[in-house]
Amino acid sequence: MTWRTHLVGGVASLWLLNAAPAVPLSLETVGPAVLAAALGSLLPDLDAADSRIKRLEVGGIAPFALPALVLHRAFGHRGALHSLAGLAAAGLLVALPLGSVLGAAAGWALLLGYASHLVLDACTRSGVPLLWPRRNRFHLLPYPLRIVTGSPAEDLFFVLLAALVLGLYTRLVFSFLLWNPAAGKVPL
Numbered sequence: 001m002t003w004r005t006h007l008v009g010g011v012a013s014l015w016l017l018n019a020a021p022a023v024p025l026s027l028e029t030v031g032p033a034v035l036a037a038a039l040g041s042l043l044p045d046l047d048a049a050d051s052r053i054k055r056l057e058v059g060g061i062a063p064f065a066l067p068a069l070v071l072h073r074a075f076g077h078r079g080a081l082h083s084l085a086g087l088a089a090a091g092l093l094v095a096l097p098l099g100s101v102l103g104a105a106a107g108w109a110l111l112l113g114y115a116s117h118l119v120l121d122a123c124t125r126s127g128v129p130l131l132w133p134r135r136n137r138f139h140l141l142p143y144p145l146r147i148v149t150g151s152p153a154e155d156l157f158f159v160l161l162a163a164l165v166l167g168l169y170t171r172l173v174f175s176f177l178l179w180n181p182a183a184g185k186v187p188l
Contacts, residue, residue, distance in 0.1 A: 007041050010042070014168060033108075036098060040117070094110060
């Protein structure tokens with residue numbers, strides 16, 4: 001899948017965060033959660049030779065360029081970072097520290113974004129090595145339905161995920177309008 005489909009898929013995964021009553025989205029947490037889910041959705045592609053996250057610049061500096069180069073040389077694309085081991089490592093090395101600084105919602109959002117990347121790539125013809133270091137590829141769809149990256153079928157996935165995002169944020173806006181600060185959380 002392309003970076004834009006992963007990005008919208010990561011943000012759409014915040015629907016699952018609403019299912020966790022211990023980690024409610026609020027006016028204060030929704031912004032960091034969206035940014036964390038977006039970052040998490042792009043992190044697995046640090047192992048790609050040329051990826052959007054590798055070229056991402058902050059203040060004229062590309063902080064992910066060197067790690068992307070090292071990870072690509074060490075594992076190749078769709079290697080360790082596209083597995084449950086990569087998800088666990090992202091949880092320990094990124095989501096846990098991020099959650100301690102920005103709150104639990106941001107930490108969980110990053111993990112959901114990361115997991116969404118794995119799910120979306122498991123819908124492609126290439127699949128993912130979910131149980132890395134085993135090289136067997138895991139697929140969520142039968143062969144005839146697997147998505148070719150950059151194809152019209154991926155464009156359809158993008159539109160469906162964007163509709164989920166729109167639905168989530170429509171619901172959040174209405175919830176925020178009805179929000180009772182005394183209750184302490186958004187009534188989703």
